[in-house]
Amino acid sequence: MLQSKLFYITQKDLSESFVVPSHKFLVKSGYIVQLAAGVYIFTPLGWKVHRKIENIIREEMENIGAQEIHMPSLINKELWEETNRWKTIDPPLFQVKDRHDKLFGLGSTHEEVIVFLARKKQLSYKDLPFSLFQIQNKFRNELRAQAGLLRTREFYMKDLYSFHRSKEDFKPFYERVKEAYFKIFKRCGIKPILVDADPGTIGGEFSHEFMVEDEVGEDRIYFCRKCYTGINIEKGKELKCKNCGGDMSYVNSIEIAHIFYLGEIYSKKMNLLFQDKDGSKKYVIMGCYGIGLGRLMATIVQKFLTDKGILWPDQISPFDVHVIEIKSKAKKVREVAKNIYNLLSKEKIDVLYDDREKSAGEKFFDADYIGVPRRVVVSERGVKDNVVEVKVKDKIKKVKIKDFNKNFKKYLSL
Amino acid sequence: MLQSKLFYITQKDLSESFVVPSHKFLVKSGYIVQLAAGVYIFTPLGWKVHRKIENIIREEMENIGAQEIHMPSLINKELWEETNRWKTIDPPLFQVKDRHDKLFGLGSTHEEVIVFLARKKQLSYKDLPFSLFQIQNKFRNELRAQAGLLRTREFYMKDLYSFHRSKEDFKPFYERVKEAYFKIFKRCGIKPILVDADPGTIGGEFSHEFMVEDEVGEDRIYFCRKCYTGINIEKGKELKCKNCGGDMSYVNSIEIAHIFYLGEIYSKKMNLLFQDKDGSKKYVIMGCYGIGLGRLMATIVQKFLTDKGILWPDQISPFDVHVIEIKSKAKKVREVAKNIYNLLSKEKIDVLYDDREKSAGEKFFDADYIGVPRRVVVSERGVKDNVVEVKVKDKIKKVKIKDFNKNFKKYLSL
Numbered sequence: 001m002l003q004s005k006l007f008y009i010t011q012k013d014l015s016e017s018f019v020v021p022s023h024k025f026l027v028k029s030g031y032i033v034q035l036a037a038g039v040y041i042f043t044p045l046g047w048k049v050h051r052k053i054e055n056i057i058r059e060e061m062e063n064i065g066a067q068e069i070h071m072p073s074l075i076n077k078e079l080w081e082e083t084n085r086w087k088t089i090d091p092p093l094f095q096v097k098d099r100h101d102k103l104f105g106l107g108s109t110h111e112e113v114i115v116f117l118a119r120k121k122q123l124s125y126k127d128l129p130f131s132l133f134q135i136q137n138k139f140r141n142e143l144r145a146q147a148g149l150l151r152t153r154e155f156y157m158k159d160l161y162s163f164h165r166s167k168e169d170f171k172p173f174y175e176r177v178k179e180a181y182f183k184i185f186k187r188c189g190i191k192p193i194l195v196d197a198d199p200g201t202i203g204g205e206f207s208h209e210f211m212v213e214d215e216v217g218e219d220r221i222y223f224c225r226k227c228y229t230g231i232n233i234e235k236g237k238e239l240k241c242k243n244c245g246g247d248m249s250y251v252n253s254i255e256i257a258h259i260f261y262l263g264e265i266y267s268k269k270m271n272l273l274f275q276d277k278d279g280s281k282k283y284v285i286m287g288c289y290g291i292g293l294g295r296l297m298a299t300i301v302q303k304f305l306t307d308k309g310i311l312w313p314d315q316i317s318p319f320d321v322h323v324i325e326i327k328s329k330a331k332k333v334r335e336v337a338k339n340i341y342n343l344l345s346k347e348k349i350d351v352l353y354d355d356r357e358k359s360a361g362e363k364f365f366d367a368d369y370i371g372v373p374r375r376v377v378v379s380e381r382g383v384k385d386n387v388v389e390v391k392v393k394d395k396i397k398k399v400k401i402k403d404f405n406k407n408f409k410k411y412l413s414l
Numbered sequence: 415m416l417q418s419k420l421f422y423i424t425q426k427d428l429s430e431s432f433v434v435p436s437h438k439f440l441v442k443s444g445y446i447v448q449l450a451a452g453v454y455i456f457t458p459l460g461w462k463v464h465r466k467i468e469n470i471i472r473e474e475m476e477n478i479g480a481q482e483i484h485m486p487s488l489i490n491k492e493l494w495e496e497t498n499r500w501k502t503i504d505p506p507l508f509q510v511k512d513r514h515d516k517l518f519g520l521g522s523t524h525e526e527v528i529v530f531l532a533r534k535k536q537l538s539y540k541d542l543p544f545s546l547f548q549i550q551n552k553f554r555n556e557l558r559a560q561a562g563l564l565r566t567r568e569f570y571m572k573d574l575y576s577f578h579r580s581k582e583d584f585k586p587f588y589e590r591v592k593e594a595y596f597k598i599f600k601r602c603g604i605k606p607i608l609v610d611a612d613p614g615t616i617g618g619e620f621s622h623e624f625m626v627e628d629e630v631g632e633d634r635i636y637f638c639r640k641c642y643t644g645i646n647i648e649k650g651k652e653l654k655c656k657n658c659g660g661d662m663s664y665v666n667s668i669e670i671a672h673i674f675y676l677g678e679i680y681s682k683k684m685n686l687l688f689q690d691k692d693g694s695k696k697y698v699i700m701g702c703y704g705i706g707l708g709r710l711m712a713t714i715v716q717k718f719l720t721d722k723g724i725l726w727p728d729q730i731s732p733f734d735v736h737v738i739e740i741k742s743k744a745k746k747v748r749e750v751a752k753n754i755y756n757l758l759s760k761e762k763i764d765v766l767y768d769d770r771e772k773s774a775g776e777k778f779f780d781a782d783y784i785g786v787p788r789r790v791v792v793s794e795r796g797v798k799d800n801v802v803e804v805k806v807k808d809k810i811k812k813v814k815i816k817d818f819n820k821n822f823k824k825y826l827s828l
Binding site for chain 2: 005039040041043044050051069071072073074076079092094095096099104113117132136141154
């Protein structure tokens with residue numbers, strides 16, 4: 001798209017002080033705008049990044065055979081009471097009353113609803129296993145929410161739920177989800193630590209967190225730098241890694257995902273049964289698996305911030321290519337830039353074309369904030385020599401315009 | 415996907431009585447499951463259809479240069495009070511209190527938030543016009559919600575907002591939105607009536623509704639069958655169409671979209687200004703444009719119901735092709751069906767393959783409910799003659815398997 005048309009709000013002169021670098025960056029460079037504490041608007045730039053993350057997650061969920069559904073946010077009190085979570089869930093629910101004085105809790109998680117749904121089916125062992133996911137807005141009535149997208153009161157979550165005959169059937173699926181998660185995070189440029197964790201108010205026998213080492217993270221974990229596994233326990237004496245015997249460091253980290261073996265807890269409380277091969281009725285074995293999209297986005301930002309702005313990982317970048325035309329009186333400059341823009345756009349490459357009447361300095365300043373990892377700079381001097389400057393991440397090359405137009409995919413590593 | 419794996423809930427023996435055919439169909443055939451009055455879960459089948467509609471709308475919005483953003487549902491009371499809608503909006507807001515006793519209204523529409531966002535930018539005439547849209551969950555505190563997806567308390571809406579220097583600049587954009595809407599509805603198989611309407615609590619100088627003639631519709635309009643325009647007024651004497659002079663009938667109809675000329679009302683109330691060419695500050699001229707996705711889905715269902723189930727319009731169908739294998743002891747049948755499934759899937763065609771151990775009768779019964787307009791039936795008798803039965807909408811052809819495999823796109827009108 002034309003950068004002159006991009007609805008882009010930079011707040012460069014913020015008086016506000018920020019605790020977390022990703023928060024400062026996302027607000028300052030106009031990816032998000034705060035509406036209330038922990039409640040954000042995503043601008044076109046911010047939402048493009050968010051949707052990239054959403055689509056990566058969707059693809060990897062579909063790759064493991066999970067089916068997408070959609071559950072509502074208005075969840076009636078009676079349903080929450082079936083699991084006794086109406087009053088006990090932490091953080092507490094946002095409560096809403098309708099015009100008939102009926103109470104609802106805004107969904108912060110959807111175990112109750114998914115079991116309600118599964119219960120509608122007369123489940124036989126033949127129906128198992130199956131897995132359902134959604135990418136949907138969650139509400140959390142947090143007391144404090146001051147770290148930008150790291151802790152919000154409203155955010156998109158991918159929540160996946162799986163249903164099994166037995167723990168034996170559950171285990172390989174749990175491993176497949178782990179693998180899918182590692183793929184997702186790799187595509188996002190993130191290498192997480194797999195951590196034995198406490199299931200908390202979600203419950204269940206065991207759970208794992210995916211943590212990213214970061215000094216702004218709220219969780220302190222023991223972590224082995226050799227095999228990237230860890231334990232979420234209070235600091236005590238020095239520990240050796242169970243997995244590889246390596247030394248463990250005690251570090252701050254951000255939880256970007258949490259997966260749970262729920263076993264029978266929800267199916268017992270809500271009476272979710274299936275008929276087994278021998279005709280007997282048994283409780284369904286369940287797992288659940290969550291990724292918060294906003295927090296993942298903030299974690300990516302934390303990692304890819306530069307001293308000038310950001311350099312997005314390839315698959316998360318709001319645009320594929322940034323074409324920057326350096327303002328010039330020579331008509332040829334605009335011609336070459338426009339031609340490249342059209343050429344790439346025709347190939348369904350998502351290009352941001354800086355066609356604005358701004359100085360080179362301002363353009364590069366903004367470009368560093370937008371952080372597209374592939375850049376084509378068209379300048380008067382370049383055009384005189386029949387070249388454009390192609391930058392892929394930190395590598396800069398001058399390329400003959402003719403060659404570029406013929407082989408732009410090669411030069412841009414597309 | 416394999417139909418044996420599809421998470422599919424049919425509720426064929428419902429005791430419940432339904433007023434609206436689309437409601438009955440969507441629940442009975444397992445596209446949606448009711449959680450509370452006017453609050454629904456979308457199953458994999460239902461969500462696939464919903465996402466098809468979502469993507470069509472997104473494409474057509476992007477085609478007119480609108481940029482996608484995302485606004486939250488938690489909207490603070492103070493913001494609603496800037497326009498005096500906290501208490502006056504109809505239907506009333508769902509209210510939520512946070513742990514600091516601050517009040518929020520769950521977004522039923524987002525004029526306040528979009529103006530809050532636009533206000534963050536120091537707008538110059540050079541920034542105008544621009545348009546922003548979102549596809550996001552809305553909450554409406556309806557007193558009654560018993561018509562399935564036609565009237566719900568929680569639903570996805572596409573809301574678009576446009577910003578202009580003047581009414582003159584606004585008008586051509588309004589016309590472009592109209593055109594985009596007609597494209598969207600055409601792709602959904604719907605021919606709407608354009609109706610002069612009352613802006614209601616959204617406000618503004620004028621507005622248009624897109625209505626679909628349907629006896630279950632809650633709105634009564636005068637409608638000209640010749641030029642598909644109408645007026646939303648109380649029944650009076652006989653009317654002639656202003657547009658073409660044709661006779662007008664008084665009919666029931668469903669409102670599937672509403673577009674508004676807001677003019678200065680929101681920018682005045684919320685002080686949204688831009689600096690014009692001559693340096694003077696002026697109020698921004700606004701328009702807003704909404705489509706409710708669930709209601710559109712229900713309206714499509716209303717139109718495409720058949721006596722056996724549904725026949726989805728091409729672009730809305732949950733799958734592109736339905737391959738039905740008629741259970742047989744002959745191994746060849748499974749082989750041929752599987753081969754076709756793999757062949758089409760490789761071409762990124764979204765195929766539902768009925769591989770279940772069910773009778774032909776049951777398979778066709780379900781197929782009519784799933785309503786994919788392209789069907790390939792593989793049976794023992796067919797395979798003996800080296801043919802498959804290809805059905806595109808209501809046209810059935812026997813096609814040599816060899817020919818089909820070579821030219822399936824032609825035979826399937828893909």
